Amino acid sequence: MRIALDAMGTDRRPLSDVAGGVLAANEFGDTIVLVGDQARIEAELKNHEISAGYVEILHAPAEIAMDAKPTEVLKAAPNSSIHVALNAVKTGEVDAFVTMGNTGAVHAIATLKTLRRIPGVKRPGLSALFPVNNHRMIFLDVGANTDVKPEWVQQFALMGSIYAQLVLNCPQPRIALLSNGAEATKGNLLIREAADMLRRSKMNFVGNVEPVQLMSSVADVIVMDGFVGNIVLKMFEATAHYVATLIRQEFRNDAFSMVGGALAKPAFNRIRRQVDTSEIGGAPLLGVNGVVIIGHGQNSAIGIKNAIKQARKAVQENVIGAIRSGIKQESQ
Amino acid sequence: MRIALDAMGTDRRPLSDVAGGVLAANEFGDTIVLVGDQARIEAELKNHEISAGYVEILHAPAEIAMDAKPTEVLKAAPNSSIHVALNAVKTGEVDAFVTMGNTGAVHAIATLKTLRRIPGVKRPGLSALFPVNNHRMIFLDVGANTDVKPEWVQQFALMGSIYAQLVLNCPQPRIALLSNGAEATKGNLLIREAADMLRRSKMNFVGNVEPVQLMSSVADVIVMDGFVGNIVLKMFEATAHYVATLIRQEFRNDAFSMVGGALAKPAFNRIRRQVDTSEIGGAPLLGVNGVVIIGHGQNSAIGIKNAIKQARKAVQENVIGAIRSGIKQESQ
Numbered sequence A, B: 001m002r003i004a005l006d007a008m009g010t011d012r013r014p015l016s017d018v019a020g021g022v023l024a025a026n027e028f029g030d031t032i033v034l035v036g037d038q039a040r041i042e043a044e045l046k047n048h049e050i051s052a053g054y055v056e057i058l059h060a061p062a063e064i065a066m067d068a069k070p071t072e073v074l075k076a077a078p079n080s081s082i083h084v085a086l087n088a089v090k091t092g093e094v095d096a097f098v099t100m101g102n103t104g105a106v107h108a109i110a111t112l113k114t115l116r117r118i119p120g121v122k123r124p125g126l127s128a129l130f131p132v133n134n135h136r137m138i139f140l141d142v143g144a145n146t147d148v149k150p151e152w153v154q155q156f157a158l159m160g161s162i163y164a165q166l167v168l169n170c171p172q173p174r175i176a177l178l179s180n181g182a183e184a185t186k187g188n189l190l191i192r193e194a195a196d197m198l199r200r201s202k203m204n205f206v207g208n209v210e211p212v213q214l215m216s217s218v219a220d221v222i223v224m225d226g227f228v229g230n231i232v233l234k235m236f237e238a239t240a241h242y243v244a245t246l247i248r249q250e251f252r253n254d255a256f257s258m259v260g261g262a263l264a265k266p267a268f269n270r271i272r273r274q275v276d277t278s279e280i281g282g283a284p285l286l287g288v289n290g291v292v293i294i295g296h297g298q299n300s301a302i303g304i305k306n307a308i309k310q311a312r313k314a315v316q317e318n319v320i321g322a323i324r325s326g327i328k329q330e331s332q
Helices: A015-028 A038-045 A070-075 A081-091 A103-113 A150-166 A189-200 A226-253 A255-263 A265-275 A301-316 A319-330 B015-028 B038-045 B070-075 B081-091 B103-113 B150-166 B189-200 B226-253 B255-263 B265-275 B301-316 B319-330
Strands: A002-006 A031-036 A054-059 A096-099 A125-132 A135-140 A175-178 A205-209 A221-223 A283-286 A291-294 B002-006 B031-036 B054-059 B096-099 B125-132 B135-140 B175-178 B205-209 B221-223 B283-286 B291-294
Touching: A002 A015, A002 A081, A002 A301, A015 A031, A015 A038, A015 A054, A015 A301, A031 A038, A031 A081, A038 A054, A054 A081, A070 A103, A081 A096, A081 A103, A081 A291, A096 A301, A103 A283, A103 A291, A125 A150, A125 A226, A135 A150, A135 A226, A150 A175, A150 A189, A150 A221, A150 A283, A150 A301, A150 A319, A175 A189, A175 A226, A189 A205, A226 A265, A226 B226, A226 B265, A265 B226, A283 A301, A291 A301, A301 A319, B002 B015, B002 B081, B002 B301, B015 B031, B015 B038, B015 B054, B015 B301, B031 B038, B031 B081, B038 B054, B054 B081, B070 B103, B081 B096, B081 B103, B081 B291, B096 B301, B103 B283, B103 B291, B125 B150, B125 B226, B135 B150, B135 B226, B150 B175, B150 B189, B150 B221, B150 B283, B150 B301, B150 B319, B175 B189, B175 B226, B189 B205, B226 B265, B283 B301, B291 B301, B301 B319
Parallel strands: A002 A031, A002 A096, A031 A054, A096 A291, A135 A221, A175 A205, A175 A221, B002 B031, B002 B096, B031 B054, B096 B291, B135 B221, B175 B205, B175 B221
Antiparallel strands: A125 A135, A125 A283, A283 A291, B125 B135, B125 B283, B283 B291
16 A cells, blocks of 8 residues: 655644654554655654655755645645645545645645545535544534535535444444434524434434533534534643642642552543543545545654544545445435 | 532532532622522531521522523523522522533523523624633633534624633733644634734733743633634643543552652642642623523632632622623723
8 A cells, every 4th residue: 555644744844744754654563655745754754664664755945834724725826735736635646635734725735626525515524533532533524614515415424424334433323413412402503403304314423512512422422513523622621721730730739649649649640541632643534535534733653643644544444435335225 | 609519410419519609608708699499408408507798598499401492491491490599580589600510501591591692692602711821811612503604703802801800900902713733724714714813902911822832821811713722722631531540550559659759749639720720719600691600520629719719709790790891892
C-alpha cells in the first residue's frame, strides 16, 4: 500500500511528520510518500533509519499556514503539500492521504478542487474520534458545515456508521443525534427533522443523546451540525484542561495537597492521555472520493502513525466503495 | 421586601426549599412567602426557628413534576406553586419569585399565562451564571429558545448586560457571542448576522469567543441561541464530572496515587464547588414583567439563599425598569 503523508502538517513541521512517517513505514511495511519540500524532508530523513517498508518523497514547494482561510487557500497556486497529495490520491498514485495540517484547507481542496464529492453526497462531513472509557465514538460533522439541512445529517449518520463498522471494529454501530435533551420533543428544528428522517430510515438510530450521555458510550456514531459539533469538541477539551489547571493550582495552595499532588502525578498523566483527543491521531473527512485522515497539528510521531494505521484500514476495507454503494442505495 | 419562594421546587421538596427560605429571612430580614402545599410547609417549618424577618405561606395545592412538558403544564389547573407565585408577582403582592423547579414550566407560565413579555421584547431569555476563576459570566439564552433570530440575540445581549451591570457588580459589561472560532469569518449564519447587528449597535460588543476563551473570563455576557447554550452548559458539567470520576478511578488503581488522593481530598472538594454551577443558586429569566430567578433542583439551602439574594438585588436596582427603558430606546 502507498500512503501519502503531509510532511508540512504539524506545528513542528517537518520533524514530527517525518518521524511519524518513518515509524509507520517500519511498523507496517508500507510505502509512505512524504509530501512537501524535498530538501527539508531529505535533511530530516538523515536523522532516521528505515528498517522496513519504504519512504518516498513527493515534492511540493508551497506551504499552507495553519491560519490560512479556505478562500485564500483555494486561490493559491496548487503546489502545496495538501494539494499535491490530494491530486496523487485522485490519480491513484497513492491509496490515501494523512495530514496534521490546516483542516479547512484540506476540506476545501478535497471537496472543490481535487477528489470532489462521492456521487449523491450532499456535503462531506468532518469527523472526530471522541475518547471516553476506552471507547471511541465517531462524531460528525465537527466543523465542515455550519448551516446544515436534515438530509445532510442523515448522510453523516450513514457515512459515520460505515466507517465505525469497517474501521473502528464496531459491528452494529448505534447512531445518535446530539441534542439538548434525550426526549424526542427536545432539540431545535434541524434536530427534530433529522430525528424523524433517521427514525424512518433503515439505519440503527437509537435516538437523541445529551452531553452527559456522551460520557458513557451510549452510542457509536454521534451526528450533529458542524457548528455545534465544533463547539462541543472544543468545550470538552477546554473544560478538561480547565479542571486539570484548577487541580494543579489547588495543589500549590495546600501543603497536604502538595504532597498528594506529587504522589498522584502518574495518575494525572494517564488521565491527560485519556482525554486528549490528539492521541488518537486523526479522523476521516467522509464523503469525498478518497481516504483522507486529518489530525491535530500538535500530534506526535505516535499520533501520526496511529492516523496512518486508520488510513490503511480504511483502504483495506474499501470504505470509499462502501460509502458509494450506501449513498446509492439510500437514494433509490 | 417580599419575595415568593417556590416551596415545591427542589428534588428534596419542601425540605431544602423551606430551609433556604428561613435562612434568607433570618439573614436579610425580608418577608419570604413560601408558596406550595400549606400543610406540608407548616409541618416542615416546625423544624426551623425564624430569628429575623418573616415567613408567610401562600397555599398552592398542585405540584408540577420536574419532567412535565411545558404543553402539559399550560393545560393544567393554575394552582401549582409556580402559577400561584407568578400571579402574586403580577399583582404586586410580592416583589420577586425564586424557584428551583421545572425551568420549562416557569418559562411557559411566566411568558404565556402570567407576567408576559416586557413591551418590545421579542423572546425572553433564560440565563445561567457560569463560574470560572471566581468570575461570574452571564450566559443566555441557555434553553428557552432553540431556533433563534439575530434580533433576539441582540436583545439577549442588552438584557444580560443590564443584569450584569446592576446585579453582578460589573460596571461595563463586555458582551461576546459564542462561536466556533474567534474570527469574524467563523460562525453559522445566525452568529454572523447577530455579530453584524451587535457591531453596529451602541453596546459594548467585544467580538466572538470560542470555548477555550470561556475559561479565562474574556467577557461578562455571553450570548448564543438556547440550543447551543443548553448543550454548552451541559457539556461543561458533564466533562468536569467525567474528569473528576477518572481521577477517582485512577486513585483506586494506583497505590501511590491512593495515598495522594486521600491527602488531596480537601483540594478536590474545593474544585467541585468551583465548577458546580448550582452553588451560585440561580439565574434570571430575562424579558418578562417581573423578577424571576430559577435554580437547579439539586440546590441546597445555601444555594437557595444565594438565589434570593440575587432576586433582592434585582428588585432594589430595578432591573425590570432598566430593561423596559433599554428595550424602548433600542426600538427608537
